[in-house]
Amino acid sequence: MYDALLGPAEIRELAAAHGIRPTKQRGQNFVIDANTVRRIVRTADVRPDDVAVEVGPGLGSLTLALLETGAHVTAVEIDDTLAAALPGTVADRLPERAARFALVHADALHVGDLPGPPPTALVANLPYNVAVPVLLHMLDTFPSLERALVMVQSEVADRLAAAPGSKVYGVPSVKANWYADVRRAGAVGRNVFWPAPNVDSGLVSLVRRTEPIATTASKREVFAVVDAAFAQRRKTLRAALAGWAGSPAAAESALVAAGVPVRARGEALTVAEFARIAEHRPPAGGGKDRAAGDPARPAKRRSAQ
Template sequence: MTKLLGPAEIRELAERLGVAPTKKRGQNFLHDPNTIRRIVSAASLREDDVVVEVGPGLGSLTLGLLPVARHVHAVEIDAKLATALGETCGHPANLTVHNVDALKVDGLDPAPTALVSNLPYNVAVPVILHLLAALPTIRQGLVMVQKEVADRLTAKPGSRIYGVPSVKLAWHADARLAGRVPPAVFWPVPNVDSGLVAFARREPPASDVPRKAVFEVIDAAFAQRRKTLRAALAGWAGGAAEAERLLRQAGIDPGARGEQLDVADFTDLARVRLLR
């Protein structure tokens, strides 16, 4: 059985490398072996899965993933951490370390089939959405994010916290909450709980409407979420009257608000604008 990193090993490794977690990069290093095993188990990986892990840090989760995945792509923006990761993991043949910003990843070989990560809090949503768009071979994932973000990502229409992240993730995948993680398993200890989000890729609501067009109307609808869609979409449509016309053509009440629409509704709205 692979030996996982505990609190003492994490601190010793950080001291040896001269590494201190920074808020700028949202670094909170996981140091609880039981939590690592829980994440790996919940990810439901198959032996032929190729995993992309963003923000491996000192290698806690990486060590848990290597024995169960065919290959692991570890994407680490911190050059010092990226350089040390291979040695920490024993230079296994099934590990490739990429010292790059995850938001600039546009292809990996072998092609990833799963995203499993303890994501930096400050870039979690952009990273998830970027990788799902840039790496279409990803079919499933399990990510750990701030609990508040996990709730937003998995919120359903009509919820108070349903918004842009909820709808954009729904374009790519079905998502659900997969558990809560307490602050004590991290170093440094964050002042919030974390949440696990599991997702499974599915086909977009429509193949004839570009993702960019759908995301534009989503952004417009939630930019002023207290307003009715007739008012909120006036700039996007070219006037409130035109917004009302497009909404009615898509079968949507102009007096509704963005949080009442699902991703299929936004797709229909983007389609009628493209066809006008």
């Protein structure tokens, strides 16, 4: 039986045919194991009615596995050579699914729209050097994304899925949790890549919140508190948020109003608690940001999308 997916020999043949040499600059490590990509697709629960978006498809290992499900697949690729090669690979190996494939030749960090119906799932082996910014950008730009399954560096996977109180809980944890429920979904060994990376990899599952964080603060306002809190994570929030609020006393006032202990540290707070703090920023400290970012913020609580 013909297997449309790519193995080690096919990956190297494609790379040689197109003069492709993986570069560290773009975090290019190609998956060479068909069982791994099928496992990713199965864990992501990709269905025929899905519109899946893939970032960094490379030579097409995961792309072909996604297309096997019958889903529509849009791949976003920044590399000129890889972007030129991928449509031909799809047409050669899965011609019956080629009509369900679209390629966007662009930097995923700057993608603002995609062809076809709105995407429902993000499934990707993200370039490790930009994994978190790309993930957050995609979740923010495409509210139609119901879920995501991404492969990232193992340490990054731990940070994304960390709960308050964990030593690795930080900015990626809180910001990802703004959009979705996040959990670790498995580990991936180094030997399934070519070239083999120097780090282990992990899978992270994100399911978008059905009930967004209820807050009168905007995402920008909440994220400003998060950034300030973790910029000096060893300090108490009263000290860490002094610059954000205008003074230690103003920070204490905001914390008390939000019902957060003034001697707490950022690593102990949930995203909802950060949102409450953002709601109580003193006017003298927050006027400029609010005017620039949210000139007509409604008074009632609204969706955090």
